[in-house]
Amino acid sequence: MTIADRWLLPDGMDEVLPPQASRMEELRRALLDLYHCWGYDQVMPPPVEFLDSLLTGTGTDLDLQTFKLTDQLTGRMMGASADVTPQVARMDAHSLKRQGPVRLCYCTNVLRAKADQHQGGRSPVQVGAELFGHAGLEADSEIIHLALASMKAAGAEEIHLALGHIGIYRSLAEAAALSDDQERDLFEALALKSPSQLAQHVDASVSDPALADMLLALGDLHGGADILRQARERFAGAPASVTAALDQLDALYQGVLARFDVSLYFDLAELRGYQYHTGMMFAAYVPGYGHALAKGGRYDDTGRAFGRARPATGFSMDLKQLASLALASPSRGAIWSPAVQDESLNAAIVALREQGERVIQALPGQRTGPAEHECDRRLELIDGRWQPTTLTQETSAS
Numbered sequence: 001m002t003i004a005d006r007w008l009l010p011d012g013m014d015e016v017l018p019p020q021a022s023r024m025e026e027l028r029r030a031l032l033d034l035y036h037c038w039g040y041d042q043v044m045p046p047p048v049e050f051l052d053s054l055l056t057g058t059g060t061d062l063d064l065q066t067f068k069l070t071d072q073l074t075g076r077m078m079g080a081s082a083d084v085t086p087q088v089a090r091m092d093a094h095s096l097k098r099q100g101p102v103r104l105c106y107c108t109n110v111l112r113a114k115a116d117q118h119q120g121g122r123s124p125v126q127v128g129a130e131l132f133g134h135a136g137l138e139a140d141s142e143i144i145h146l147a148l149a150s151m152k153a154a155g156a157e158e159i160h161l162a163l164g165h166i167g168i169y170r171s172l173a174e175a176a177a178l179s180d181d182q183e184r185d186l187f188e189a190l191a192l193k194s195p196s197q198l199a200q201h202v203d204a205s206v207s208d209p210a211l212a213d214m215l216l217a218l219g220d221l222h223g224g225a226d227i228l229r230q231a232r233e234r235f236a237g238a239p240a241s242v243t244a245a246l247d248q249l250d251a252l253y254q255g256v257l258a259r260f261d262v263s264l265y266f267d268l269a270e271l272r273g274y275q276y277h278t279g280m281m282f283a284a285y286v287p288g289y290g291h292a293l294a295k296g297g298r299y300d301d302t303g304r305a306f307g308r309a310r311p312a313t314g315f316s317m318d319l320k321q322l323a324s325l326a327l328a329s330p331s332r333g334a335i336w337s338p339a340v341q342d343e344s345l346n347a348a349i350v351a352l353r354e355q356g357e358r359v360i361q362a363l364p365g366q367r368t369g370p371a372e373h374e375c376d377r378r379l380e381l382i383d384g385r386w387q388p389t390t391l392t393q394e395t396s397a398s
Contacts (some may be wrong), residue, residue, distance in 0.1 A: 008126050012115040012122030017321070024125065024323045028107050030153050031127055031319075033120040035105035038146055040129050045087035047111075053078045056305040062086070065112045080111040084126050086302065093130040093303030093310055101133040107319060119275050121320065123327055128296070128316030132303070135311035137248055140298060141255045147294045147315040148260050151284055156293070159262040160285040163252060164270035166277045166297070168235075169218060175239050176211045185216065190269045195219055214238055221268040225253065225263060231268060248280055252259050252262025273297065279313075286325065293321055333376035336369070337361040348379060348386035357388075 009015065016024060032042060048069070055063050066079040081087060084106050092102050107127040115122050129146055131139045144161075151159055169190070173183050181203040189197035198219050206212040221227050228250055235242050253264055264286075270281060272295070279298030286293060296315025303310045337349055338381040339362040349359050360373050370378055370391055377388040 040103040040105040051079045054079045080092040082112045089302040091304035093308040105129040125319035154322040160264045164281045167245040169238045173242040216270040229265040234260045335357040336378040365373030
């Protein structure tokens with residue numbers, strides 16, 4: 001092993017250096033301030049939890065993404081958090097136990113066993129918001145609007161929003177009385193967007209011609225606003241829950257158009273998070289990124305395992321990805337201070353820092369100067385007082 005190899009980071013792990021770190025911190029503060037203004041309280045979940053609570057209600061996908069370790073104190077299995085949402089659901093149901101709607105937000109590091117096939121990293125900084133205790137469309141609408149406002153705050157200019165509803169497939173599969181294996185096969189065919197596989201599994205599993213046509217239609221129902229009209233025609237005679245889901249999507253669509261300038265897209269065969277979501281789902285994209293920058297939806301009753309089933313809806317994003325949408329705000333610059341031990345100089349530095357100024361004091365023998373530290377001013381003793389003066393190109397090198 002070479003010296004260079006010794007300091008390589010594990011695949012999928014990355015470090016954040018200046019100026020990206022400053023941009024991420026600036027955005028973190030802006031987003032948490034935004035959520036505060038919308039009435040969301042910040043929580044800070046622990047980095048590890050016992051597996052039986054960490055993976056409750058999340059299905060196998062999160063299980064495969066979770067690093068597992070043994071607690072040396074109890075001998076129980078623990079997991080490093082790979083997704084904050086289940087932890088926040090536990091907080092709402094078990095720790096807070098508040099009545100009525102509860103709004104919570106977070107921004108924290110997570111760790112994943114495998115790199116995301118679209119985003120690549122195994123150590124995202126997950127930021128998001130969750131709304132518990134309200135099953136109505138108003139809660140879903142608020143969450144979508146807050147996710148879009150978050151992307152706008154991050155600098156996104158052209159947003160494409162995809163809407164779907166897991167309840168449509170669930171209702172059709174239930175009406176067709178599919179076995180677990182049959183439902184899984186259909187799910188995989190829809191996830192692969194494979195018409196031939198879908199047709200093969202529908203033909204083998206669904207005896208009712210009307211339901212078979214509806215399940216086949218799912219693979220074609222993706223596109224613009226006209227998709228909802230087509231869906232109502234092709235799902236005529238479907239269970240009432242399918243019509244209710246289409247009504248919800250239409251209302252969400254109208255609400256977004258009234259407040260945001262975004263492109264809207266429907267995909268009724270989008271089954272991401274099938275084991276987890278229970279209602280509407282959405283994903284927000286921007287040009288230049290091949291994956292969604294914000295994802296969310298309804299996931300009712302996750303808190304049941306913690307003693308209190310609660311309606312829930314929310315979204316999450318990767319702060320690292322969001323921070324790449326726009327450059328950091330121009331720096332205010334900094335003030336260079338000489339390496340002088342002087343009480344009046346120390347007092348001047350303290351006063352400037354209390355005003356929010358960035359003051360960098362040289363250390364004895366330091367060879368780098370103001371230019372290397374991006375200083376645009378320096379402290380000079382003028383008429384007995386240390387005062388910041390503008391650096392010229394000539395003096396910045398000294």
